Amino acid sequence: xxxxxxxxxxxxxxxxxxxxxxxxVQRVDPWQNQVTVRAAPDASAAIERLDVxxxxxxxxxxAINVFNTETETVYAYVSVTSTAGARSLPPECVTVREAVPxxxxxxxxxxxxxxxLEPDQVLTIPAGEVRQVWLEITTGDLRPGVHEATLRIEPLxxxxxxxxxxxxxxxxxxxxxxxxxxxxxxxFTIAHLAEPMRSxxxxxxxxxxxxxxxxxxxxxxxxxxxxxxxEEPDFSGxxxxxxxxxxxxxxxxxxxxxxxxxxxxxxxxxxLAYLSAPWVRAFQAWLRGLxxxxxxIGLEYREWAFYPxxxxxxxxxxxxxxxxxxxxxxxLIFTDKLxxxxxxxxxxxxxxxxxxxxxxxxxxxxxxxxxxxxASGRPIWFYxxxxxxxxxxxxxxxxxxxxxxxxxxxGGCTYWTIFEASGSPWxxxxxxxxxxxxxxxxxxxxxxxxxxxxxxxxxxxWCYLDLLRRRxxxxxxxxxxxxxxRILDDAPTRVMRSADTRTIEIWRRRLxxxxxxxxxxxx
Amino acid sequence: MTARCxxxxxxxVLALASCSxxxxxxPQPPNLIANPGFEEPDLTGWSRVLAGDQAGVIEPTxxxxxxxxxxxxxxxxxxxWSFLRQQNFDVALGETLVLTASVRSRSSxxxxxxxxxxxxxxxxxxxxxxxxxxxxxxxxxxxxxALTVEQLPVSAAIGFDYGSAGGVLIVDDVRLAREGDVLAExxxxxxxxxxxxxxxxxxxEWIRAGLVARGGHGxxxxxxxxxxARDEAGYGEMVAALREYVATEHQLVTWARGDAPTxxxxxxxxALRQIALTARSGGEATATISMLNAFGAxxxxxxxxxxxxxxxxxxxxxxxxxxxxxxxxxxxxxxxAVDPGEDRAVWAPVNELRGVRLTVPAAGLAPGTYxxxxxxxxxDREQAGPPQEVAVELTVHx
Numbered sequence: 001x002x003x004x005x006x007x008x009x010x011x012x013x014x015x016x017x018x019x020x021x022x023x024x025v026q027r028v029d030p031w032q033n034q035v036t037v038r039a040a041p042d043a044s045a046a047i048e049r050l051d052v053x054x055x056x057x058x059x060x061x062x063a064i065n066v067f068n069t070e071t072e073t074v075y076a077y078v079s080v081t082s083t084a085g086a087r088s089l090p091p092e093c094v095t096v097r098e099a100v101p102x103x104x105x106x107x108x109x110x111x112x113x114x115x116x117l118e119p120d121q122v123l124t125i126p127a128g129e130v131r132q133v134w135l136e137i138t139t140g141d142l143r144p145g146v147h148e149a150t151l152r153i154e155p156l157x158x159x160x161x162x163x164x165x166x167x168x169x170x171x172x173x174x175x176x177x178x179x180x181x182x183x184x185x186x187x188f189t190i191a192h193l194a195e196p197m198r199s200x201x202x203x204x205x206x207x208x209x210x211x212x213x214x215x216x217x218x219x220x221x222x223x224x225x226x227x228x229x230x231e232e233p234d235f236s237g238x239x240x241x242x243x244x245x246x247x248x249x250x251x252x253x254x255x256x257x258x259x260x261x262x263x264x265x266x267x268x269x270x271x272l273a274y275l276s277a278p279w280v281r282a283f284q285a286w287l288r289g290l291x292x293x294x295x296x297i298g299l300e301y302r303e304w305a306f307y308p309x310x311x312x313x314x315x316x317x318x319x320x321x322x323x324x325x326x327x328x329x330x331x332l333i334f335t336d337k338l339x340x341x342x343x344x345x346x347x348x349x350x351x352x353x354x355x356x357x358x359x360x361x362x363x364x365x366x367x368x369x370x371x372x373x374x375a376s377g378r379p380i381w382f383y384x385x386x387x388x389x390x391x392x393x394x395x396x397x398x399x400x401x402x403x404x405x406x407x408x409x410x411g412g413c414t415y416w417t418i419f420e421a422s423g424s425p426w427x428x429x430x431x432x433x434x435x436x437x438x439x440x441x442x443x444x445x446x447x448x449x450x451x452x453x454x455x456x457x458x459x460x461x462w463c464y465l466d467l468l469r470r471r472x473x474x475x476x477x478x479x480x481x482x483x484x485x486r487i488l489d490d491a492p493t494r495v496m497r498s499a500d501t502r503t504i505e506i507w508r509r510r511l512x513x514x515x516x517x518x519x520x521x522x523x
Numbered sequence: 524m525t526a527r528c529x530x531x532x533x534x535x536v537l538a539l540a541s542c543s544x545x546x547x548x549x550p551q552p553p554n555l556i557a558n559p560g561f562e563e564p565d566l567t568g569w570s571r572v573l574a575g576d577q578a579g580v581i582e583p584t585x586x587x588x589x590x591x592x593x594x595x596x597x598x599x600x601x602x603x604w605s606f607l608r609q610q611n612f613d614v615a616l617g618e619t620l621v622l623t624a625s626v627r628s629r630s631s632x633x634x635x636x637x638x639x640x641x642x643x644x645x646x647x648x649x650x651x652x653x654x655x656x657x658x659x660x661x662x663x664x665x666x667x668x669a670l671t672v673e674q675l676p677v678s679a680a681i682g683f684d685y686g687s688a689g690g691v692l693i694v695d696d697v698r699l700a701r702e703g704d705v706l707a708e709x710x711x712x713x714x715x716x717x718x719x720x721x722x723x724x725x726x727x728e729w730i731r732a733g734l735v736a737r738g739g740h741g742x743x744x745x746x747x748x749x750x751x752a753r754d755e756a757g758y759g760e761m762v763a764a765l766r767e768y769v770a771t772e773h774q775l776v777t778w779a780r781g782d783a784p785t786x787x788x789x790x791x792x793x794a795l796r797q798i799a800l801t802a803r804s805g806g807e808a809t810a811t812i813s814m815l816n817a818f819g820a821x822x823x824x825x826x827x828x829x830x831x832x833x834x835x836x837x838x839x840x841x842x843x844x845x846x847x848x849x850x851x852x853x854x855x856x857x858x859x860a861v862d863p864g865e866d867r868a869v870w871a872p873v874n875e876l877r878g879v880r881l882t883v884p885a886a887g888l889a890p891g892t893y894x895x896x897x898x899x900x901x902x903d904r905e906q907a908g909p910p911q912e913v914a915v916e917l918t919v920h921x
Contacts, residue, residue: 036631036659037821073872075852100824100868102902107656109631109903115866122852122861126822126872156854426826429904442865443844 022070023125023153023162028132029501030063031395033450035101035111039130041067049165050151053509054139056174058460059207061453062135063099064164066153068125075156076123078133080149080166089147089168093140096151098123099132099450102426104390105434112390112449113426113440123153136453137168144172171512173519175463181405182250182381182412183459184212184355189419191217191241200445202244205418208452209459211250212412215242218256218290225270227281235293242297252299253334254290255307259283261316275319283320284327291328305332305353313337313347321350336383341368348376355381355414358404381412387422388434394454396499398438402458406465407492418452461504464511465491471518484514547745549711552704555612555620556679559697560590569594570608572680579605579683586693588625588663593695598683606636606682612699619671619702622679626666630690631659635666635681637699640674650674657692658821669702703753706765707745713772714741720776720817725876729783730776737793741768775825775871775907776815777899780878797914798897802885804919811851812879814899816871819906824868825899827879832895832917840893841883841917851878871907883917890921 024041027050047064054060068074078096082088096118099111114134117123125131135151147168154161187210190201219233242252258264263271264279272279287306294304306324309317313335321333335347338356354373360366361382373380382404386392398415405413418439423431425440438455440447468488475481491507557568561583571581584595598605614620622637639651651673655666670677681694698705718738721731748761777795800808816823829846831839850869851858858878863869871877881897895915901907 034631038658038660038662040661073875075854100866100902102824103904107634107654107905109656109658113866115864115868118864120861120864124852124870124872126870126875129822129872156852156859424900426902427900427910430910440866443867444865447866 022068022074022155022158022160023076024067024069025153025162025164026065026067028063028065030061030134030450031393031399031454031501033110033112033391033394034108035099035130035132037101037109037129039065039067040128041065041069041130047164049167050135051167051169052135052137053169053171053512054137055171055460055464055512056139056141056144057177058139058175059453059456060137060139060168061457062137064133064135065130066123066125066133067130068127071127073124073126076125077152077154077156078117078121078123079152079154081152083148083150083165085148087145087147089142089149089166091149093138093142093147093168094149094151094166095136095138096121097134097136099134102390103428105388105428106391108391110390110450112451113447114450114453115440115442115447122156134450135166136448139168139170141174142168142170144170146170171516173467173512173515175460175467178250179209179211179459179463180466181410181459181462182212182379182414183209184253184381184383184412184414185210185214186414186417187214187419188216188417191215197445198241199244201419201439202248204439204446204448206248208418208448208456210418211248212414213242213245213249213252214255215252216255216257218254218258220258221264221282221286223264223266223272223278223282223285225266225268225272225278227264227266227272227278227283227285229282229285230267233286233289235290238293239297249303251302252304253307254304255310259286259320260309261312261320274316275323280323283323287324287327287331291331301330301332305334307334309335309337311337311357313339313351314343315346318346318350321347325350338366338369338373341372344369344372348372351376351378353379353381355383355412358382358384361408379411380408381414382408382410383414383416385416385436387436388428389436389438389451390428390434390449392451394451395501395504398451398454399458399461399504400496400499401455402460402462403492403495406462407496415455419446461508464508464515468511468515468518471515475518480514480517484518487511487514547711547742547749549707549745549749550704552698552700552708555614555699556609556697560587560695561592561594562590566594566607568609570610572604572606572608572682574604581605581607581682584693586627588627588693588695590695593625593693594681595691595693596682597691604682604684606634606680606684607694608678608680609699610678611676612679614672614675614677614701616672616675619669620677620699621667621669621702621705622697622699623665623667623705624681624697625663625695626657626681626692627661627663627694628657628690628692629659629661630683630692631656632683632690633657633659633681633692634684635668636679637668637670638678638680639670639672640676660821664820702766703748703758703762706762706769707748709769709772710741710745710748710765713769714738714745716772716818717741726815727778727783730778733793741765744768771908773818773904773906773908775819775823775899775901775911776817777911777913778813780811780813794911795899795913797916798881800883800915800917802883802888802917802919804888804890804921805886807882807884807886808917809880809882812881812899814869814871814877814879816873816875816877816907819871819873819903821906822870822872823906824902825871825907826866826868826902827863827881828867828898828900829881829915830895830897832883832893832915834891834893840888841885841895845884847880847882847884849880849882851880868902871901883915885917885919888917888919890919893917893919 026045080091080094097114100113101111149166151164222231332352334353335351336355338360401413421435421437422433425437428434438449438452573579580597587593636654653668653670655668717734721734744765774793798810802808827848831843832841849860850863897913900910
């Protein structure tokens with residue numbers, strides 16, 4: 001019987017439903033990235049109103065599917081206009097984008113890229129197909145309460161537009177301008193961009209929460225066979241980029257490649273073995289140059305870290321870290337490796353920032369290593385990576401990073417990588433390696449992906465949790481505080497367990513209501 | 524070559540191609556699958572593979588694409604493995620196999636999978652796998668996957684795997700065959716599609732003539748393949764040629780509007796190869812490209828990616844971002860130019876002609892010749908083939 005019903009459902013929807021309107025609009029889960037291009041609408045799910053809730057200074061995403069039930073392609077002009085009245089939602093708070101489907105490695109069709117519909121704002125919807133419109137809504141400093149606008153979808157060849165009431169409910173609290181946690185990214189690309197692209201990409205990173213910047217392309221060591229520097233290392237090539245990023249930076253990570261367990265080559269061709277006396281002499285002089293440089297540009301020790309190895313924390317890491325401590329014990333050392341307990345114990349005295357791989361956390365065989373990491377008392381961030389990220393689930397992989405950070409009590413998170421693509425980020429098949437990038441290259445700057453938006457919203461979720469904790473701490477005792485504590489305890493568990501949009505929305509709303517309630521009490 | 528002359532040739536070639544099509548008798552490829560149409564009772568020959576909780580349902584159904592029965596798979600939870608499988612076929616390492624099936628689903632997670640060396644969902648995992656997915660349209664679609672066998676056993680499976688939330692699919696008419704046997708049939712079908720497309724009266728005559736010739740070329744390849752024994756010298760090359768031919772069946776058809784090319788355009792006018800532009804110094808040159816998504820099952824977004832133009836010494840003369848791209852959309856009986864926006868992607872709906880205008884500024888350019896490339900990149904290769912690289916040449920007069 002169950003199977004028969006399933007077949008009936010399949011048949012009914014496949015053959016199409018009796019619908020009158022040429023275009024039918026439905027609200028859909030913004031974090032579902034796998035899409036179909038040809039689809040029949042469920043007319044009963046058509047909407048006329050779209051409600052969105054957000055705090056002040058928050059970005060929020062909504063997605064609608066627009067179905068064309070006609071037998072010809074419909075071209076529709078899409079616009080947002082304010083409604084009359086004091087509580088109108090300014091159109092500039094809404095960026096209208098189209099979710100563009102592309103084939104990802106593994107075969108799925110993912111509507112991942114989210115270019116703006118501007119400048120002409122024409123949506124093309126072929127007969128019998130569906131297009132997804134993405135709304136990026138930002139509250140800025142809008143007053144708390146409901147703000148309304150109209151989303152108008154107007155077929156060019158007809159005078160029967162669809163109008164949706166867009167209602168933005170702004171909570172009575174504000175998300176922080178600067179995230180209290182570290183959000184790093186391996187942004188190799190930005191250093192190579194010229195203006196105005198560099199500033200546009202940086203702005204995009206900052207608006208998505210990045211506050212720890214990656215600096216590479218160090219000056220090479222030029223030394224003799226005894227390790228005496230023949231040229232002072234010139235770090236000034238970083239001046240412009242650091243000056244640009246400085247105002248947004250919680251800290252900088254200086255990633256080194258030339259000292260990474262390798263011999264240095266002297267000017268006469270002599271190879272200086274790794275950690276040999278001449279090698280150490282050259283490294284000491286070089287690192288002192290870097291310390292002088294950071295001091296010269298006004299960076300305090302807490303504002304930068306040296307990143308000597310990538311995904312390695314073995315004896316060579318310990319060797320160079322020991323030298324760094326000898327040269328200047330105030331220099332912070334970054335590591336992105338969780339190794340076995342023996343290596344972790346040897347490296348722990350030298351690791352000032354831990355950033356293990358997500359998949360290595362929470363495993364029984366890694367418990368001792370994690371214990372060493374936690375016992376060090378140093379900040380812990382974490383990351384994920386992968387080359388075929390277009391097919392990664394936006395919610396499960398990207399948005400939950402904020403929730404995982406909270407639940408683990410970590411101080412930061414990141415992933416590899418925003419911008420790096422093998423070949424064109426638009427094409428998983430133009431290289432032997434598919435793409436990790438979560439931002440696409442556009443004509444005028446970066447184009448976000450659904451995944452990149454999900455990551456930002458996960459960081460904003462973290463802010464909700466943090467804000468509620470602060471309000472609880474400030475509020476003292478009482479039944480409302482007890483209830484808020486329960487919500488704060490339950491939300492991460494429930495969200496992590498179900499990992500779906502509906503659950504996140506329910507708990508985000510509970511968190512928001514608790515924040516508002518405690519704020520009201522305080523006043 | 525005048526349009527009139529081309530038209531006569533097209534008519535002649537079309538007539539010849541239509542006649543010659545009837546002369547090819549393609550044998551039915553031997554099917555390695557038992558009970559391929561699910562007509563025998565209770566899915567004989569097939570294994571039902573379900574997750575540990577046995578939550579999925581796999582049963583015969585009368586909702587068939589052909590014959591009286593098909594198989595229906597319901598994967599009601601995202602924790603279930605729910606698929607049908609056959610394996611241990613009499614095939615050798617190095618052989619290329621093609622698995623096809625008619626599949627109907629509302630889920631784009633519905634898969635057709637061919638594996639070598641392990642069982643889908645089994646252990647050890649992941650050596651050889653080739654998969655195709657349904658679009659989720661709810662219609663019958665013919666899915667196809669190919670695999671060159673490097674490990675045994677070979678398994679053919681249809682269904683849903685881990686993470687495929689609540690899907691239903693119906694499968695019918697499954698076929699697993701050696702590539703050489705399949706290609707003859709597919710080549711004839713592909714050729715017929717080209718010839719059929721040539722019947723459209725909104726295409727330039729020279730495109731129609733080329734499509735007919737393309738159809739004839741495919742039939743000739745099939746004839747030669749059928750006349751060659753599998754163990755005969757040259758069989759492999761013929762299979763490769765036909766494979767290449769069949770692979771163009773989803774090719775986005777592109778051409779420059781205007782007169783037919785005067786040079787040797789070959790018999791394959793499927794993809795635009797070059798654009799020649801002329802401008803006065805300080806002026807601008809335009810070209811309009813036509814695109815036709817004739818062979819895809821659904822529309823596809825195509826990125827228009829002009830590259831920079833350089834002078835004879837290789838110095839950049841026209842930056843890519845200064846080359847204007849506009850989509851020409853039909854509104855009220857004429858075309859309206861629309862900026863495709865920051866992604867420079869335009870939609871190519873199925874069977875609709877789509878125009879794209881390219882405008883290259885010649886401001887500040889000295890008289891001479893400037894060259895570069897234009898990439899037409901379909902964002903869904905399964906629907907519209909791989910990117911097409913077009914040579915662009917701009918001649919600037921004083």
